[in-house]
Amino acid sequence: MTTSRSLALSAEQLDAFAAELDAVRAEAVADLGEQDARYIRRIVAAVRWTGLLGRGLIYGGIALPWLLIPGILLLAASKILDNMELGHNVIHGQYDFLGDPSLNGKTFEWDIVGTSDNWRQSHNVMHHTYTNIKGVDDDVGYGILRLFPEQRWKPHYLAQPIYAVIFALLFQWGVAIQELRLGLLFKGKKSWATFQEEFRPVGRKMRHQLLKDYGVFPLLAGPFFLTVMLSNLAANGLRNLWTFSIIFCGHFTRDAEIFPKSVLKNESRGHWYYRQIRGSSNLKGGRFLNLMSGNLSHQIEHHLFPDVPAWRYAQMAPKVEAICARFGVHYNTGSFWRQAGQVTWRILRYAFPSAPMTQGSQASQARLA
Amino acid sequence: MRAWLQPLIEAACPPAVQDYWLTGIHPLWTHSQPRGQLVARRAVSAQAMALTFRVNRHLQPVLPGQHVSLAVTIKGRRWVRSYSPTRVPGADRMMELVIQRQAGGRVSQYLCDEAPLGTCVDWGQPFGDLASARQQPVLALAAGSGITPFIALLRDRVAQAQPQPFTLKIWAKDSAHAIEHDTICTLAAASPAITVTWIWTQAAESERQGERLHAAHLDETPAGTTVLACGPAGFVETATSLATARGLTVQAEAFSAPSPVRQPGAPVQVTLAQQAKTVTVPSGVPLLEALEAQGVHLPHGCRMGICNSCACDKTSGTAVHVRTGQIDSEPNASLRLCVHHAQTDLVLDV
Numbered sequence: 275m276t277t278s279r280s281l282a283l284s285a286e287q288l289d290a291f292a293a294e295l296d297a298v299r300a301e302a303v304a305d306l307g308e309q310d311a312r313y314i315r316r317i318v319a320a321v322r323w324t325g326l327l328g329r330g331l332i333y334g335g336i337a338l339p340w341l342l343i344p345g346i347l348l349l350a351a352s353k354i355l356d357n358m359e360l361g362h363n364v365i366h367g368q369y370d371f372l373g374d375p376s377l378n379g380k381t382f383e384w385d386i387v388g389t390s391d392n393w394r395q396s397h398n399v400m401h402h403t404y405t406n407i408k409g410v411d412d413d414v415g416y417g418i419l420r421l422f423p424e425q426r427w428k429p430h431y432l433a434q435p436i437y438a439v440i441f442a443l444l445f446q447w448g449v450a451i452q453e454l455r456l457g458l459l460f461k462g463k464k465s466w467a468t469f470q471e472e473f474r475p476v477g478r479k480m481r482h483q484l485l486k487d488y489g490v491f492p493l494l495a496g497p498f499f500l501t502v503m504l505s506n507l508a509a510n511g512l513r514n515l516w517t518f519s520i521i522f523c524g525h526f527t528r529d530a531e532i533f534p535k536s537v538l539k540n541e542s543r544g545h546w547y548y549r550q551i552r553g554s555s556n557l558k559g560g561r562f563l564n565l566m567s568g569n570l571s572h573q574i575e576h577h578l579f580p581d582v583p584a585w586r587y588a589q590m591a592p593k594v595e596a597i598c599a600r601f602g603v604h605y606n607t608g609s610f611w612r613q614a615g616q617v618t619w620r621i622l623r624y625a626f627p628s629a630p631m632t633q634g635s636q637a638s639q640a641r642l643a
Numbered sequence: 644m645r646a647w648l649q650p651l652i653e654a655a656c657p658p659a660v661q662d663y664w665l666t667g668i669h670p671l672w673t674h675s676q677p678r679g680q681l682v683a684r685r686a687v688s689a690q691a692m693a694l695t696f697r698v699n700r701h702l703q704p705v706l707p708g709q710h711v712s713l714a715v716t717i718k719g720r721r722w723v724r725s726y727s728p729t730r731v732p733g734a735d736r737m738m739e740l741v742i743q744r745q746a747g748g749r750v751s752q753y754l755c756d757e758a759p760l761g762t763c764v765d766w767g768q769p770f771g772d773l774a775s776a777r778q779q780p781v782l783a784l785a786a787g788s789g790i791t792p793f794i795a796l797l798r799d800r801v802a803q804a805q806p807q808p809f810t811l812k813i814w815a816k817d818s819a820h821a822i823e824h825d826t827i828c829t830l831a832a833a834s835p836a837i838t839v840t841w842i843w844t845q846a847a848e849s850e851r852q853g854e855r856l857h858a859a860h861l862d863e864t865p866a867g868t869t870v871l872a873c874g875p876a877g878f879v880e881t882a883t884s885l886a887t888a889r890g891l892t893v894q895a896e897a898f899s900a901p902s903p904v905r906q907p908g909a910p911v912q913v914t915l916a917q918q919a920k921t922v923t924v925p926s927g928v929p930l931l932e933a934l935e936a937q938g939v940h941l942p943h944g945c946r947m948g949i950c951n952s953c954a955c956d957k958t959s960g961t962a963v964h965v966r967t968g969q970i971d972s973e974p975n976a977s978l979r980l981c982v983h984h985a986q987t988d989l990v991l992d993v
Binding site: 296300303307308309310311312315318322366367370371372373374376378379380383394395398399402403482485486489490491543546580581 | 650651654655657659660662663664714716718719720721722723944945947948949950951952954966967975976977
């Protein structure tokens with residue numbers, strides 16, 4: 275367990291903190307315009323073309339098997355870009371200001387088994403408002419993993435290194451069912467009829483995706499349908515592994531903190547910003563990592579400004595980092611391998627029981643100056 | 644065969660993806676979006692241009708006198724305005740719109756002066772009722788760009804050889820500002836049932852100064868004539884009251900003037916279009932709360948402007964961001980109800 279690496283801030287300091295971060299946001303918002311339009315349209319083109327080329331090369335791979343490798347990688351890249359840089363950001367409403375109905379946060383549908391509507395609720399509302407609040411933010415362990423000592427240990431967590439891997443490979447399915455809250459169904463707190471009603475649109479989306487990748491496209495290859503099916507499976511798997519890794523690196527590195535529900539009472543804007551930073555971590559890498567991670571390499575900036583076009587986070591980061599330094603708030607960043615290593619440590623460490631919680635070791639208590 | 648094929652095609656290639664590839668081949672080949680391409684432009688008065696668009700098959704038939712909304716992308720952003728075509732699409736799929744330059748008008752300046760030929764615009768489906776008077780005796784009153792629907796109606800009357808009288812009275816500043824003056828005179832000459840009178844409100848030297856719309860302009864209008872009026876809000880209001888006073892049926896379309904700006908605390912009308920309901924709320928209070936106080940509960944999430952759950956379409960009106968003070972007057976704009984308050988009357992698409 276960790277004591278916080280951030281200083282405790284008084285109410286006045288938090289107000290000043292909020293004002294400075296609001297100014298960074300205002301600067302970005304004032305600059306919104308043609309650049310953003312051009313950028314996101316290039317991303318749409320990238321999703322379309324990598325998808326076309328990937329699928330094309332997979333068909334080519336029926337004749338020349340080595341073509342399957344670039345084919346699968348390009349198709350995976352298409353799905354990754356669609357889910358992360360395009361879908362996740364558009365669904366946040368980052369590009370609503372363009373007025374383009376095909377890029378509207380309320381209507382955009384992404385290439386993944388989960389529905390955009392469920393994501394809007396579980397991610398935009400729950401995860402971003404109640405970030406890292408124990409018992410409210412379901413992204414903390416997704417209901418199956420123990421990642422913080424504050425989560426009560428149970429014997430089944432011993433197997434979590436194994437089911438974490440399975441979860442990673444099937445991540446898109448985990449995300450798809452998140453909002454269905456199966457836990458409530460199993461505990462008898464939700465009726466079967468309600469569940470069926472909620473499942474209807476999810477089932478439709480799942481069928482749509484399965485039909486696409488494991489029905490129509492394979493059948494177009496006639497007798498060679500198995501090659502296409504397995505290649506599409508591999509591409510989906512690669513997307514799952516990558517999105518899982520990036521998302522976990524964003525909130526479960528060694529110094530990331532979770533918070534009790536009590537912090538929500540009359541939470542000031544400054545404290546909301548403060549909590550977002552303490553619960554998030556960045557990845558240091560170049561522009562390619564920024565692109566392929568949907569700019570979640572800047573998870574901190576994303577959590578501070580989820581409705582600002584994500585490509586701007588790289589420009590905003592130095593200002594945010596400087597403000598954090600001045601206020602004594604820890605700015606968590608590191609290379610992909612370092613952060614991923616810390617996440618792996620968390621999964622392994624908290625599979626085992628941790629020492630009982632004491633007052634001094636609660637993660638919500640900050641180190642004093 | 645189509646019934647089972649369609650879902651398979653859409654599974655492999657959703658409409659958005661089809662749109663991407665098809666419009667890459669030809670800009671008008673959309674999946675279902677009505678779209679037009681600018682093919683010609685000419686001046687029709689000192690301030691107005693006529694733009695000719697080739698329209699694709701997804702635009703439903705436009706009746707003369709109706710309006711269509713036009714969405715154009717300028718510097719990456721989409722702006723929506725409504726126009727009444729002066730020529731509706733026929734077998735040649737050509738539609739003509741007359742656009743008057745507004746001072747400081749972003750879209751009118753762009754369409755009149757900057758948009759290159761080949762620019763594509765998206766249409767909304769046609770709406771409006773002026774065409775219902777196609778077969779009736781009509782007194783048409785037009786001011787400024789309000790003449791546009793009547794030009795289409797004139798064409799229709801001439802083409803149908805409609806015997807019922809059509810009396811058109813047009814108010815314009817002077818002959819230089821008279822939109823499609825020659826075209827209108829030619830159309831009027833083509834049919835004995837059509838009479839056109841021009842009235843100059845700021846007549847040039849050689850012209851006769853006319854008077855603004857008043858009761859005498861409706862003298863000698865036979866009973867049973869339908870009065871059609873189109874122009875600025877004030878003109879249309881006058882026309883409506885004059886016609887009603889004489890017991891004449893009137894159909895009017897106003898080019899809406901912006902509603903007055905209210906002081907914080909003053910009541911504003913918020914119209915909820917889908918619920919066909921209008922609620923009075925105080926200006927200055929965040930809309931989400933203000934509407935809830937009136938018993939209207941809308942979807943929301945974080946209530947702090949972050950999660951986008953309360954975002955809805957503001958069809959018209961001016962809203963102000965509660966924190967930044969940023970003003971949004973744009974029609975058909977996405978609005979987050981929890982962090983905006985109303986400055987004028989609003990229409991929301993909820």
